[in-house]
Amino acid sequence: MSQRCIVFLIADTGGGHRSAALAISSAIQLLQERAAGNGDIKRGERGEAEVAAGAWPGPSNGAGAGPEMAEGEETATPLRLEIVEAFEECGAFPLRQFARLYGPASRYTPGLYGLIFHLSNHPGRINEVQQLLSPLMLKRLEQRLSELRPDVIVSAHPLLNYVTVAALRHLARPVPFLVVVTDLISAHHSWFTEGATAYVLPTEETRQLYLARGLEAGCVHLLGMPIHPRFTLPVASREELREQLGLEPERPVVLLVGGGEGSGGLRTAVEAISQARLPVQLLVVTGRNRRLYAQLQKEQGKWQVPARIMGFVTNMPELMHAADVIVTKAGPGTICEALACNLPIILSGYVPGQEEGNVTFVERNGVGVLARKPQQLVRALQELLEPGSTLLQERIENARRLSRPQAAFDIARLILSYLPPPGQPGPWEERQAVAQAAIAKMKGK
Structure with missing residues (x-):
């Protein structure tokens, strides 16, 4: 069975974006290990969830149960999970410095930061910002995606969505692109762009914001805010x-x-x-x-x-x-x-x-x-x-x-549902598969 790849795009402007990606990726690992018959968690030196042989523990203290088997999870697909800090890995100057400025700006000049947030929270201004930022990242992002060859891409940062849609369009690869919104109510307009395959939203308020911006209602999944699977463990x-x-x-x-x-x-x-x-x-x-x-x-x-x-x-x-x-x-x-x-x-x-x-x-x-x-x-x-x-x-x-402690598992299942079926070519293999089928058909005549 060929290995599949899921790429998480983040930017370290605050810890929440990386934390969301880690929560979902850990949930995916646990679901895959459960499907393979190894569902217990042990804690690693850095506190991240690691998988060991055994059974996933049940609920305790109202914190929620562990992952249950769902339809389609009988077998585990070999997976590679990659977290890409897009500004650092793909951004040219001054994008690489942007993430480093977030902490000092929000801490020492919060009023100015808030003013910029509100002034930019408009479709026209977002388009202007993206036209400015995208050229500083687009080519390197295309190159990084071509290297990783993801079967699914997940964004956990609002400033990465427009450029990712543009990169996939330029690469002409039908890679499913999911956006996980991590703001509970005041979601910035930059979160929402045409061209994403699906949106995962944490609250009804963010769903209403999404619909008010005229995007496809069928792309929305109201699943909650992802938190680390260790919050579902008994204590x-x-x-x-x-x-x-x-x-x-x-x-x-x-x-x-x-x-x-x-x-x-x-x-x-x-x-x-x-x-x-x-x-x-x-x-x-x-x-x-x-x-x-x-x-x-x-x-x-x-x-x-x-x-x-x-x-x-x-x-x-x-x-x-x-x-x-x-x-x-x-x-x-x-x-x-x-x-x-x-x-x-x-x-x-x-x-x-x-x-x-x-x-x-x-x-x-x-x-x-x-x-x-x-x-x-x-x-x-x-x-x-x-x-x-x-x-x-x-x-x-x-x-x-x-509370929705199981949100990371629900989001993980949604992401896994977009992987190509076993035995089918992925988005980076489709052209080759089509060409080979055409050659075989010609030889058969």
Whole structure:
């Protein structure tokens, strides 16, 4: 059986695009291994899902079940999965520098970033931007795709969709092209372009945006936001997790997360909780921000609340299940991970433009609030964690209702459905197969 290839196109402007691609690719690997009879997960050194012999574990703590066999999954097709950072691998100057500027721009000049987002969120302006950007990437993207010869292409970034459609048109290859939208409500117009085979959308709000832009309704699949398959694995009880983490069993736990780069006002939030002497204990995740980690470690002795400080972690499901509430910036991935763990959310901030809709999503669905100022954060925690609070239970139930922990598996199945049937030529082999058939037909006459 010939090997098939699935290519994921991303750009590291924020961690959410790579995280979505990793979540889906891990789900594909697990579905394939399950079809081959090896469905268990073990954790690798970097925390990514790895496959080992055994059976996929069942549901636990409401986090969802593992992948079930679906029609057409009886046998596993040999697969090669490639994640391409398109700006770095295919972009000419200054595209390669664009991804590196996202973090500083969104952190230090958020107002300007938001203004650019809104001014560019229009079909005419998007066309102008694409006419400017596409020549800086098109030829190298064509070359990279010709090297990889994908049977399916999946984009997880809005600025890569127009140029990918153009590249496939120039290459004259009928490769199915799927777009996975990772914004919960305020999806930028650049996500949507004619020529994509299918769109995977996370919410009904994004589906309505898609339809309002006049694109084909039959191409839409409302499957949710992909999060890593480890969020469907069973975990220990809250009591056991707190014991493992060295936490007090009864004192409420507040999990503070700043994203992969450790941004999001973590230090200000910790200081506000400490100064208010709230009866809580803290789990603080600084991500890859080593400077912030060292700073908080140095200041920890002055705090009025017990706390554990961690850097980049690979056990986020366990941390979320041990907590009573999460304080985080409005990244869509972290929001949906928290929902999968039935965890109420307090948003400490957002990137103007692209993350504004995520705040709306959290508040409209009754799973959390925005608290950008220290006093707002303290008040939100007091209301949520006071003894006998009905608000806490309401938000837990709303999170349970809203969560879609299986989204990565549903998206993986959709992608696999676009692979050529076993024994049939792929999109890069079709010309050769047609030519060979014509030659054989001529010889038979």
